[in-house]
Amino acid sequence: MYDVIIVGAGPAGLSAAISSREHGLRVLVLDEFPKMGGRLLGQLHQEPSGEWWNGIKETEILKEKAFELETEIRCGVSVYHIEKPDDHYLIHTNKGVFTASNVLIATGAAETAAPIPGWTLPGVMSIGAAQVMTNVHRVRVGEKGIVVGVNVLAAAIAREMQLAGIELHSMALPAKNTVTKEQAHPRRVMEELTRISHLAPSAFLRFGGKFAKGMSFVRNLAVNFYPKSGVKMWGMPIHIRKAITSINGEDKVESVTMCKVKPNGEIIKGSEETVEVDFVCIAGGLYPLAELAAVAGCPTKYVEELGGHVPIHNEQMETPLDGLYVAGNITGIESAKVAREQGTVAGLSIAKRMAKKDSPIKRQLKKAMKNVKKTRAEASIQFHPGIEDGRNRLYKQEI
Numbered sequence: 001m002y003d004v005i006i007v008g009a010g011p012a013g014l015s016a017a018i019s020s021r022e023h024g025l026r027v028l029v030l031d032e033f034p035k036m037g038g039r040l041l042g043q044l045h046q047e048p049s050g051e052w053w054n055g056i057k058e059t060e061i062l063k064e065k066a067f068e069l070e071t072e073i074r075c076g077v078s079v080y081h082i083e084k085p086d087d088h089y090l091i092h093t094n095k096g097v098f099t100a101s102n103v104l105i106a107t108g109a110a111e112t113a114a115p116i117p118g119w120t121l122p123g124v125m126s127i128g129a130a131q132v133m134t135n136v137h138r139v140r141v142g143e144k145g146i147v148v149g150v151n152v153l154a155a156a157i158a159r160e161m162q163l164a165g166i167e168l169h170s171m172a173l174p175a176k177n178t179v180t181k182e183q184a185h186p187r188r189v190m191e192e193l194t195r196i197s198h199l200a201p202s203a204f205l206r207f208g209g210k211f212a213k214g215m216s217f218v219r220n221l222a223v224n225f226y227p228k229s230g231v232k233m234w235g236m237p238i239h240i241r242k243a244i245t246s247i248n249g250e251d252k253v254e255s256v257t258m259c260k261v262k263p264n265g266e267i268i269k270g271s272e273e274t275v276e277v278d279f280v281c282i283a284g285g286l287y288p289l290a291e292l293a294a295v296a297g298c299p300t301k302y303v304e305e306l307g308g309h310v311p312i313h314n315e316q317m318e319t320p321l322d323g324l325y326v327a328g329n330i331t332g333i334e335s336a337k338v339a340r341e342q343g344t345v346a347g348l349s350i351a352k353r354m355a356k357k358d359s360p361i362k363r364q365l366k367k368a369m370k371n372v373k374k375t376r377a378e379a380s381i382q383f384h385p386g387i388e389d390g391r392n393r394l395y396k397q398e399i
């Protein structure tokens, strides 16, 4: 019998474990992956300040703190059901059923698919899988590849692969179909590009991105006159007027077919070219992994700015179900730093619920909520525009 069971040992889950252990709660953290750290483990990027963000090191800091506080953490345990038949939650896992007064779901995000013909060939993987193979397992995913999908995550991971010495031909759009829609639309993708331009290595690109960000006519011009050879970032061409229409090969990836596209994403017939590669990374974007919260009976809302369906919750990370909390990317797609701060808020909220009398927790909670906002405002990686606005509307129940 625990005070709180935390599902997910990513930055949100681990920091929640720390803040609730600091208030003496009996905590159990469960994660289905063999190692703790969640998606933090794969992250490695340079901040605009020049500092490096190394997810493995950040995980170590959280891990050490959690162990100092004698937190019980079990990896390799998959949670598939949560119910509350009486006063307590029952957490059903592949290693048995656990009981707790409170549950925090911090399951993170999942990748959206971008299906294109040939995507079942060996050698095709999601960009997140390439990140885990490269940075977590230290496995080279291939000799020369291409990234299908142009977005924040794709740019960050493409750079990580380059740093690991893996050759990438370019990044290009997926061909337009009923699933890819927005991801295949050059004008929409241009908006995304302007949001990552501050990470670009050249001052020219950073300036261009800043300029285009505020003015839609500049973005339209940029799409209409986008260079045929792409715009290079870290020496790798990014194409938004070219799309991958198929992945080709007998038993494994041998090449892709690339076509020119109009500003609305329509394929220009007769423009096909073959690009030889031995692996393909599909980058369709991220969505909150909210299924477990739904299974537990928590209502969800679709909030575009947050990346999809999210469990209804307030700024203190409480859901409408008594004793059920959420934190991190399950509440909206944001950077690991924001997830970590949200975890602290959730841990303190649970500690506040369990506290017998009025305690200093209230003040700490207020401060932690402020930190979430500050971290969000300063975040170098923003996955979706208008995230603050989306959150405010959700918190004020305007959605």
Ligand SMILES: Cc1cc2nc3c(=O)[nH]c(=O)nc-3n(C[C@H](O)[C@H](O)[C@H](O)COP(=O)(O)OP(=O)(O)OC[C@H]3O[C@@H](n4cnc5c(N)ncnc54)[C@H](O)[C@@H]3O)c2cc1C
Pocket (backbone or CB within 6 Å): 007, 008, 009, 010, 011, 012, 013, 030, 031, 032, 033, 036, 037, 038, 039, 040, 042, 043, 044, 077, 078, 079, 080, 106, 107, 108, 109, 110, 111, 127, 128, 129, 131, 153, 156, 157, 286, 289, 292, 327, 328, 329, 330, 334, 335, 336, 337, 339, 340, 381
């Ligand atoms: C593929 C991918 C790559 C990303 N790359 C970056 C990046 O480079 N930079 C960046 O800032 N952000 C990145 N993100 C966003 C990332 O999700 C956040 O940065 C941050 O890691 C979110 O923290 P979290 O604690 O909410 O979730 P996560 O870090 O995703 O941790 C969730 C944990 O929950 C566990 N879990 C999920 N379901 C269950 C279950 N049913 N039972 C038990 N355990 C479960 C998972 O194994 C995982 O360890 C990426 C996200 C994904 C999906």
